[in-house]
Amino acid sequence: EIVMTQSPATLSVSPGERATLSCRASQSVSSKLAWYQQKPGQAPRLLIYGTSTRATGIPARFSGSGSGTEFTLTIDSLQSEDFAVYYCQQYNNWYTFGQGTKLEIK
Amino acid sequence: QVQLVESGGGVVQPGKSLRLSCAASGFTFSTFGVFWIRQAPGKGLEWVAVISFDGNNKYYGDSVKGRFTVSRDDSKNTLFLQMSSLRPEDTAVYYCAKGGTDSYFDSWGQGTLVTVSS
Numbered sequence: 001e002i003v004m005t006q007s008p009a010t011l012s013v014s015p016g017e018r019a020t021l022s023c024r025a026s027q028s029v030s031s032k033l034a035w036y037q038q039k040p041g042q043a044p045r046l047l048i049y050g051t052s053t054r055a056t057g058i059p060a061r062f063s064g065s066g067s068g069t070e071f072t073l074t075i076d077s078l079q080s081e082d083f084a085v086y087y088c089q090q091y092n093n094w095y096t097f098g099q100g101t102k103l104e105i106k
Numbered sequence: 107q108v109q110l111v112e113s114g115g116g117v118v119q120p121g122k123s124l125r126l127s128c129a130a131s132g133f134t135f136s137t138f139g140v141f142w143i144r145q146a147p148g149k150g151l152e153w154v155a156v157i158s159f160d161g162n163n164k165y166y167g168d169s170v171k172g173r174f175t176v177s178r179d180d181s182k183n184t185l186f187l188q189m190s191s192l193r194p195e196d197t198a199v200y201y202c203a204k205g206g207t208d209s210y211f212d213s214w215g216q217g218t219l220v221t222v223s224s
Contacts, residue, residue, distance in 0.1 A: 001168075034210040036151075043201055043214040044151065055212060087151055091209040094165075095141075095153035 002026050002090050006098035012106040015078050021101045023071040023088035032092035035064055035073045038100075039084045047086075048073065075103075108132040108213040110202050115218030118192055128185040128202030128215055136160075136180040139205035142187050144198035145217075154200070155187060156209070170196075192222045 003026040013019045023033070031051040036044035046055040048064035051071060061076040075082055083105050088098040114126040128140070142154040155166045155176040164176050175188040185202050199219050203211035 032208065032210075036211075043216055044211075045214070046206070046210065046212050049206060049208070049210040049212070089151070089210065094167075095156075095209065097151040097153070099150045 002029060002093050002096050004088055004090055004096050004098035006086075006088055006101045008101060009099070010102045010104060012104050013078055014106045015080060017078055019075040019078055019082075019103055021073040021075075021086055021088075021103070023066075023073070023098050025069045025071075025090055027093075028068045029090040029092035031067055032090055033064070033066065033071050034089045034091065035062075036087045036089065037082075037084045038087065044087060078103075080105075108204060110204065110213060110215035112200060112202055112215045112218040115200065115220045117221045117223060119224050120193060120222055122192055123188070123190040124192065124220060126187040126189070126200055126202075126218060126220070128187075130183045130185065130202075130204070133204065133213075135178075135183040139209070140178065140185045141203045141205060141211055142174075142176060142185075143201045143203055143211065143214075144196075145201070146195075146198045149198075152198075156205075157185070189220070192220075194222050196220065197222045 005024045007022045033051045035048040038044040052064045063074045085100045109131045111129045141156045157176045173191045177186045199217040201217045202215045204213040206212035
């Protein structure tokens with residue numbers, strides 16, 4: 001099983017600033033990496049797939065990068081609605097998720 | 107727009123069975139793989155099962171293999187998850203999700219809560 005490790009567990013950032021979330025895979029997942037956002041009481045929402053392709057309707061302030069085993073989700077100019085939990089997921093070898101990064105208001 | 111609506115959750119005793127349903131609309135159901143993913147209370151996400159667009163291929167996560175069965179009825183645009191020999195650790199919100207052009211999850215239902223407790 002490919003283990004996905006996200007860091008940090010909690011990230012405190014002020015509105016208007018940039019947030020950088022990391023995700024590491026225990027072995028290469030090529031570019032088959034997705035990011036999801038989950039708010040309390042809601043289902044996850046797809047943000048990014050294929051490492052860097054934004055899903056339909058996702059604002060340009062969300063961007064993804066990386067390859068192989070190291071990936072990053074960057075959120076520029078944080079808005080109030082961006083504070084949530086973010087999960088990475090690999091789909092190169094079955095499907096596994098990271099444990100999540102909680103993005104909170106500083 | 108794509109809509110996925112789960113139902114069938116509830117409280118069930120250990121060792122018993124339960125069947126979840128997921129009604130799909132807003133897309134051509136028969137042309138997409140569909141997934142079940144669960145989330146234990148306060149925990150992260152775990153893939154449970156997938157069924158291919160034609161129903162010929164079914165795969166399961168290790169924790170549910172041999173106990174859960176995924177199926178689909180394309181005439182009713184509905185996905186199912188038959189859960190048997192339920193354990194307390196199966197307690198979770200169960201989501202159905204539509205597969206994207208690759209095996210990421212591009213649309214999710216709102217989830218249905220399954221509680222396994224005596």
